Amino acid sequence: MEKIRLNNGLECPVIGLGTFMLSPAEAENSVREALKMGYSLVDTANAYVNERACGRGLRESGVARKDVFLSTKLWPSEYENPKAVDETLERLGTDYVDLLFIHQPAGNWLAGYRQLEKALRDGKAKSIGISNFEGKYIAELEGKWELPPQFIQVEAHPYFTQRELRQTLDRHGIRLMSWYPLGHGDKSLLQEPIIAEIGKAHGKTPAQAILRWHTQMGFVVIPGSRNVAHIKDNLDILDFTLSEQEMARIATLDKGVRYYHRTDEQLVQFAAWKPSYEPAD
Numbered sequence: 001m002e003k004i005r006l007n008n009g010l011e012c013p014v015i016g017l018g019t020f021m022l023s024p025a026e027a028e029n030s031v032r033e034a035l036k037m038g039y040s041l042v043d044t045a046n047a048y049v050n051e052r053a054c055g056r057g058l059r060e061s062g063v064a065r066k067d068v069f070l071s072t073k074l075w076p077s078e079y080e081n082p083k084a085v086d087e088t089l090e091r092l093g094t095d096y097v098d099l100l101f102i103h104q105p106a107g108n109w110l111a112g113y114r115q116l117e118k119a120l121r122d123g124k125a126k127s128i129g130i131s132n133f134e135g136k137y138i139a140e141l142e143g144k145w146e147l148p149p150q151f152i153q154v155e156a157h158p159y160f161t162q163r164e165l166r167q168t169l170d171r172h173g174i175r176l177m178s179w180y181p182l183g184h185g186d187k188s189l190l191q192e193p194i195i196a197e198i199g200k201a202h203g204k205t206p207a208q209a210i211l212r213w214h215t216q217m218g219f220v221v222i223p224g225s226r227n228v229a230h231i232k233d234n235l236d237i238l239d240f241t242l243s244e245q246e247m248a249r250i251a252t253l254d255k256g257v258r259y260y261h262r263t264d265e266q267l268v269q270f271a272a273w274k275p276s277y278e279p280a281d
């Protein structure tokens with residue numbers, strides 16, 4: 001598995017499994033099958049309400065905990081809960097995570113970030129991250145962090161490559177983890193003729209060409225899937241390399257257009273919403 005080095009010296013696999021919108025049963029199945037076939041990175045979140053299921057999938061896979069890079073996210077309504085990290089670990093069935101994010105710049109997000117820093121110092125998180133902190137939010141946090149984040153998780157794909165944000169990230173060695181890497185199931189990206197043509201030239205599907213593009217951009221990519229055949233295909237992207245010319249052709253697709261537009265009203269709603277967690281196993 002290809003890995004990238006983080007600004008704290010740790011390494012992270014370049015491809016993993018995302019679990020957004022997967023029911024607990026789907027998440028358990030996808031995580032178990034992904035780990036069995038060689039994945040070593042899984043991304044979940046308080047808000048996905050499938051952390052217990054991801055923990056079960058991990059244990060059922062037979063892969064040792066130490067060989068899995070487990071990532072999760074605190075939801076804003078947890079930022080001021082002093083037990084949020086311990087409760088998250090309990091749901092996952094582990095005593096540490098490899099990566100802990102704050103999910104949104106909503107509510108008292110600085111309190112949330114302080115929880116990440118504490119988790120890092122206490123060994124409950126091996127690395128930390130911010131999710132959806134583009135623009136003014138990362139700028140504000142830059143002056144306030146005691147420990148810098150290792151990751152930012154944001155929407156990124158060939159239509160929206162986070163050009164502006166990447167300048168800030170480069171200053172601090174913060175790595176980008178792409179969400180909606182395949183367009184969240186929207187067919188337009190998967191059906192782009194340029195991508196189909198490039199994939200075909202390498203004997204790969206459009207999805208595989210897109211995922212390889214992410215890793216060659218230096219991003220960590222976590223495609224979500226409940227389909228074991230897709231999960232298998234998505235891992236099979238490390239035996240070919242897109243040429244500079246192919247990367248340049250894909251760069252022409254950058255329209256600076258996101259699929260998802262978050263509003264300030266939504267941030268207020270996020271802070272108020274409390275996930276209804278899965279019942280204990």
Ligand SMILES: NC(=O)c1ccc[n+]([C@@H]2O[C@H](COP(=O)([O-])OP(=O)(O)OC[C@H]3O[C@@H](n4cnc5c(N)ncnc54)[C@H](OP(=O)(O)O)[C@@H]3O)[C@@H](O)[C@H]2O)c1
Binds near residue numbers: 018190
């Ligand atoms: N931090 C945040 O706010 C945030 C927001 C969104 C997502 N995320 C994270 O990022 C991950 C990825 O985002 P996402 O899952 O929303 O979107 P995505 O990975 O861009 O797309 C998932 C969709 O693509 C399909 N798909 C997967 N592999 C495929 C393949 N090889 N060929 C064709 N279709 C394929 C899946 O369907 P099948 O199930 O049929 O394969 C699913 O409909 C999430 O799972 C989550 O972990 C984070």
